[in-house]
Amino acid sequence: MNRLSPWKTVHGRLLCLAIVLEAFMLTLLITNSLRLLHNAMADQVQEQAEEISPVLIAALTAPLAQRDYATIQAVLDESLVTDSLEYIVILDRYGNRLLADEFPKNRSLPPASRNFSFFTLAKDPVYHVVTPIEYQHQPLGELHFGINLTRIFHARRTLLVQGISIAVIEILLSSFALLFFGFWVVRNMQTLTRASLEVAAGNFPIQPLPEGDDDVGKLSAAFNIMSRAIQDRVKELTQTNDLLEQKQLQLEQLNQSLQERVRTTVAELRSKDQLLISQGRQAAMGEMIGNIAHQWRQPLNTLALVLTNLHYAHEAGELTDEYMAEYIATGNRLIQKMSSTINDFSEFFRPNKVKMPFSAERQIRLAIEMVAESFAYNHIEINLAVEQECILFGFPNEYSQVLLNLLNNAKEAAIGAARENGQIHITLTARQGMGVVTVEDNGGGIPKDILDKVFDPYFSTKPMGTGIGLYMSKTIIESNMQGRIEARNNPAGSELSVMVPLAKEAS
């Protein structure tokens, strides 16, 4: 531990404070004494002036009235015998100096000392008095005299010198006394400080400090109690800390285990999602193949008839070059049509990269065209009512795929309900800034208990259903195109509505 400078010790600061206070109080005392002396001097001099003035005036009134200059001179001479008066000058009523006085002739008479200044009078230790001499309102002259203040100023200087000397001696004596007393009072402070540092460093047990009846002894006793209490608390804290560390270790292990579980679960979910997507693609592909098959059915039959006709024509010997060329051209047209069908489906299912304005009616009609053959095969009639043409903003192909999903679901419902005349009504209108397409079927509707689950993933009422179609449709409309898709029942069947923002609203 570094040794403290005297200023940083308590007794050093107390000593400095005491000396400063003492010096301040002594300065105040001396200043006040001088002030009181000054006031007393001022009163005394003014009283002296007030006493001398009437006496001189009384002595001078008669000789002035008598023009008895010898008597006036005698009064002046006798008044100046003592040292108390520095000078006396008498002026007649016209301001002329009478008689020979001791005041220099070439010096103008000083004005009366109105304010008894402590410092200015030190340079000129004379209190000047000017008073008129008059009797019965008759001016007789003017009296000037100066009171000698040399003795008073000497007394003041003596008081100042002696006061300062006593103050200096008092400060020195009290400094020595306070220094000794300070060391005596704080004699055990260093031991206490050292012990406190040991406590702070946690070096237990601490050697008990010597106790006593004085303040420092009691402080040492209190310190001993405190250090024992701290030692106990530190021990308890150490135990608690060990326990806490064990718990923390267990918690960290548990945490790691949980993280592992979460990672596994997430991976499983991702795998399921991949599977779901794959299943969705396969289902879409199946749908597409089914639809292509329906589209190809009629040209394939026609192509078979062409080939049969060619065969019979060849057997009958009627196969001429012109006949051959005509039938080959017919076959090529059919093949070209089938190739076009594949291109249309391929284009239809390619996802759009960016959002764009598109005609809702056109996309509806594309979707209807894709399934037209299939629906005709199943005797299902599709009616489209365009109440209001709508330009929507979004991904047009995805929009058509959603409609295709709804149409397929409606077809499945109509087939499932074994309706001979399946009816699907598609209505396009605009409402509250949205283009609204409603697909209604007459398949009997969705049971009430599952109505709120039809958009859940993997939820399907069909034996071979994946439960993905409506889930993906909802995701496309609501997440990708900021629209809404709803399902409800009407008296004949189900009714699904797709609402997508109009292009002018979306912009």
Add this chain to the structure above:
Amino acid sequence: MILTLFPIAVFAGERSNFVIGVAPHSSPRIILQMYAPLQQYMEKVLGMSVEIVTAPNFDIFANCALAKEYDIAVTTGHQARLLQIDAHYSPLLTYKADFKSVVLVLRGGAIHTPQDLHHKDVLGLSPTSLVTLWGQQWLKKNNVRANPTKYVSASDSLAQLLIAGEAAAAFTSLANYQNLDATVRPQLQILEESGPMVGRVYMLQDRWAGEQKKIKAALWAFADTREAQEYFAANKLEGYRALRPGELEELDVYAEETRNLLKNVR
């Protein structure tokens, strides 16, 4: 009216002040007090500073008056006569009250007759004062051989000395005796009283001869003021009156005596 009589510039002569010398019949303070109303009035009327002065004794007063230090000298009849003859002062007026000299002794004392004063000390105001001259004539007429007269500057001082036993008798005026302090006067009594003589006379220096009528008119005007009435009443002077013909000349004997004494003093 008074101001119209005496325009301010009338007396703007060589000096800017007007000096009224009063013979030292009393102490200077009493004289200043007595003549304060006249001083203030004359200052207003003359439009210049008016100064009341006196002298330590009658001799000096007479010499100052003869040296023409006073513009108006208010003095006893015999000195007035001397100033008239030797310094060409002009008499203006005097007080109505007669002037009487008295011989004062201690009441209940050892002096009962003039003869009791043989070889005793007597006091006078000054060698040339009328009361002293009259007293010395009275001693001579009664064949009293008193000790040489001692002189005191004022009658109130004279009374105190008499009470203190410093002298057996004192010469003063009846008016001064009556003006003594109420605690002093009962301790004294009049042994002898003179016949009526002219009182203090206002004498104008010849420098102001051309303005004599106006100054005299001013004095008469002052006599009508409330301050003057109070002054006359307080000092039992009864007011001003003009000098009777030959009144000053009756005092030629004392004037001559005074002239001789003043020569010795000089």
